[in-house]
Ligand SMILES: Nc1ncnc2c1ncn2[C@@H]1O[C@H](COP(=O)(O)OP(=O)(O)OP(=O)(O)O)[C@@H](O)[C@H]1O
């Protein structure tokens with residue numbers, strides 16, 4: 001079942017053309033990534049989805065005109081408020097929805113263990129590691145129990161090792177919770193590891209240059225066979241991003257040189 005469908009989304013900021021007609025869809029329970037160069041217009045697309053800004057085109061959810069309240073959104077920047085303890089950051093989305101702080105705390109408290117944050121409820125954001133901060137921001141996002149998750153570069157600021165651990169953790173969480181998720185990233189490996197499908201965007205003004213299926217089994221493991229298949233898909237996407245636009249499954253041309 002199709003949950004989200006975008007048709008020909010366009011957006012200009014004054015004379016600056018940012019989105020040049022984006023069409024995409026996300027099915028129920030699917031993990032889809034949007035991969036594109038920095039400045040392409042990815043965060044702008046999420047702002048259109050959440051209703052923060054207006055553009056042209058058609059946005060539908062479950063077949064009806066889109067209402068931004070469908071999404072639990074984790075923004076690219078400023079995810080945690082430094083002046084609120086971790087638990088009070090976690091309850092923020094619920095409080096904005098009108099829930100009383102005490103009820104919100106009761107809802108989020110049991111999730112701290114699953115998010116690797118047990119014992120840090122009363123800590124300040126500055127006392128957490130980068131990975132913990134991002135897990136806290138994700139916790140705040142998912143407790144809102146919306147229909148779909150929007151994640152804008154959730155791991156972009158993390159070191160490579162923490163990022164790899166967080167990607168595996170997110171893949172497990174996504175499988176356990178059966179979320180429908182749309183992820184923005186410019187990390188090709190991350191997109192391949194997590195996604196069922198990937199939309200590859202051009203540089204600004206963004207358009208979809210390719211839709212890539214990722215037919216790798218789940219759970220996504222660390223086996224050699226898996227790594228080999230994933231690397232082939234990654235290489236194909238890199239070619240697309242670098243403008244080569246060659247087919248995904250091309251034979252290795254290394255021997256012919
Ligand atoms: N509110 C705004 N007013 C004017 N220009 C904007 C506004 N928001 C974004 N832009 C411009 O739109 C373009 C796309 O920005 P956007 O943040 O969507 O890129 P992005 O793909 O998310 O990049 P990154 O990967 O670096 O996060 C940029 O040139 C940016 O300067």
Ligand SMILES: [Mg+2]
Nearest residue numbers: 042043044076
């Ligand atoms: Mg962005």
